[in-house]
Amino acid sequence: MKRLEKQFYEQPTLELAEQLLGKIFVRMLPGNIRLTARIVETEAYLGQDDEACHAWRGKTARNQIMFRAPGTMYVYFTYGCHYLLNIVSEPEESAGAVLVRAMEPLEGLAFMEGQRGTSSLTNLMSGPGKLAQALALDSRCNGKDLFGDEFFLENAPPLPASMIGTSTRVGISKSRELPWRKFMINNPHVSKGKVTRM
DNA sequence: AGCGTGATCTTT
DNA sequence: AAGATCACGCTG
Structure with a gap:
């Protein structure tokens, strides 16, 4: 499949959160190891009117990456x-990002199992912390974009609306009412503890 | 259901 | 300088 270009990331954050479902995240490692996984759960975070967003009060040392160009990776430690992986959205100098909350592992399973210390497929990437560990993402990835040879997304057909579920976001204490979580209905790799079907 | 673990942000 | 919080995951 073709790689997704800059233009794909230039859509409103909430739409991007939906459009990212089904797309394939790729990381190339030294030794020609190819890690790939399908995105199955996302959450939108927007600078303004969203108190749960790191950037809702403006730019700081940590959140400055969220103000960068769409298609940049915002990886932070908590x-x-x-480590949690976000994909930056919204034009440069306005803050927005999509948190990638779960993926379905495809290639590089042995590497991911080693990273995670388990061989249970549904436990490899069924949460934002888990998938970052499986893909060995850390602060060195923060600020890199998805247009290089190491990190990129491959295209896939958009999911039919009947396969996309919506709910409030997980694990936040502010702006809890916003229905900004998107997930693939009935996919076993979606994170546990909240709605996985509709 | 409880808690580790450390960076970040807010308040003093 | 001190205190609170945290876009989580694991054990029990």
């Missing part, structure tokens, strides 16, 4: 042990 709870003392987890």
Whole structure:
């Protein structure tokens, strides 16, 4: 499949959160190891009117990446042990990003199993911290874009609306009412603990 | 259901 | 300088 170009990321954050479902995330590792996985769960975060967004009060040292060009990776560290992967949206100098919450592992399973310390397929990437660990994402990835030879997305047909579920976001204490979580209905790799079907 | 673990942000 | 919070995951 063709790689997704800059233009794909230049759509409103909420639409991007939906359009990312089904797309294939690729990481190339030294030794020609190819890690790939299908995105099955996302959440939208917007600078303004969204108190759960890191950037809702403006630019800081941590969140400045969210103000960069669409298609940039925002990877941050939280709870003392987890990295979380976001894909930056919205034009440069306005903050927005889509949190990638779950993926379905496809290629490079042995590497991912080693990273995660399990061989249970549905436990490899069924959460934002898990998928970052499976793909060995860390702060060195923060600020890199998805247009190079190491990280990129491959295109896939858009999901039919009947396969897309919507709910409120997971694990936040502010702006809890916003229905900005999107997921692939009945996919076993969607994170546990909230609605996975409709 | 409880808690680790450390960076970040807010308040003093 | 100190305190609170945290877009989580694992054990029990």
